[in-house]
Amino acid sequence: MKIMLLTAGQGTRLRPHTERIPKPAIPFLNMPLFLYSVNLLAELSPRQLVFNTFHLAEELKKTVLSSHLQQKITFSDETILLGSGGGIGFARDHFQEDPDFILVNGDEVIIPKENQQLLKAMEQHRKSRAIATILVTDHAGVGTKFGGVWLDSDNNVLGFGKTPITGAIRAKHFIGVIIFSKEIFKYIPQGESNILYDNIMSAIRQGSICKTFDFKCEWFETGSEKDFLHATENCLKIISRNNEGADYLQKMLEIYAPDSKLIIQNDGIFLVDNSSEVIMSQLSGNVIVGHHSQLSPACQIFNSVIGHQITVTRQKNGVTVQDKLILF
Known part of the structure; x- marks a missing residue:
């Protein structure tokens, strides 16, 4: 299993701190933020972590390498900021060996309430043959403070955003983790794109299935x-x-x-x-x-x-x- 960590962003809402420290490297409880994503996925025993870089790239690399992680570390260096979808597309060569990989935001604070949830999510993903399985939870801010993941009665993803989507019966909060089939690369063109609104929606419109997995956790916003x-x-x-x-x-x-x-x-x-x-x-x-x-x-x-x-x-x-x- 390989993991892609999105760590290239500028962290604009946390300025001026992020003008000198990349947000994934900012200490939260004296630990760099990106380690919360790494630790969350540890139960899957990933063998390689791919970090995309752009903003304060050398500072990020220094923090990652000084953490002495056990997995193989690879950096995907972007010369322009490519967004969540474009960043994955740019790093696609790292994800061709396995049928699946995981994408995770590198600045999430997620505290799981149960063990082995990711193993269960992976099992569901493979059984459903979905192109993507999005990890979600309940949150009072869905539809107001945050855009939601809108689902039909069969738990199929219909779209994203604050506005309800026709046919959707509920919305869930995206916690920043997605399990992908490598087939997703068919829907990621070169250049900048958003993985949810551009790439996954393109796959859905062309007949692919996207599912969600309810992840029991405490999720904390750290944007400001x-x-x-x-x-x-x-x-x-x-x-x-x-x-x-x-x-x-x-x-x-x-x-x-x-x-x-x-x-x-x-x-x-x-x-x-x-x-x-x-x-x-x-x-x-x-x-x-x-x-x-x-x-x-x-x-x-x-x-x-x-x-x-x-x-x-x-x-x-x-x-x-x-x-x-x-x-x-």
């Missing part, structure tokens, strides 16, 4: 700084309260951020790397502190994320950092 901080708060609460998904996140931390320590106090929940210089009384609310960061004793940090190798300096009257994402 506000969303990122809200997702951070929710994930810290999952771990501290031992809610569904806590074991999954704890295991990720053990593998990818073993020096990060979870600290639960009356005034907050903190995830602090052991190499950082910080006094616990400086922190309140939900706080993340990355590796080798330094906080001046006069600083107070509230509901914020301090990235790796950050120095928050003392000012005349001290400094309070509240509801902030500080990455450089």
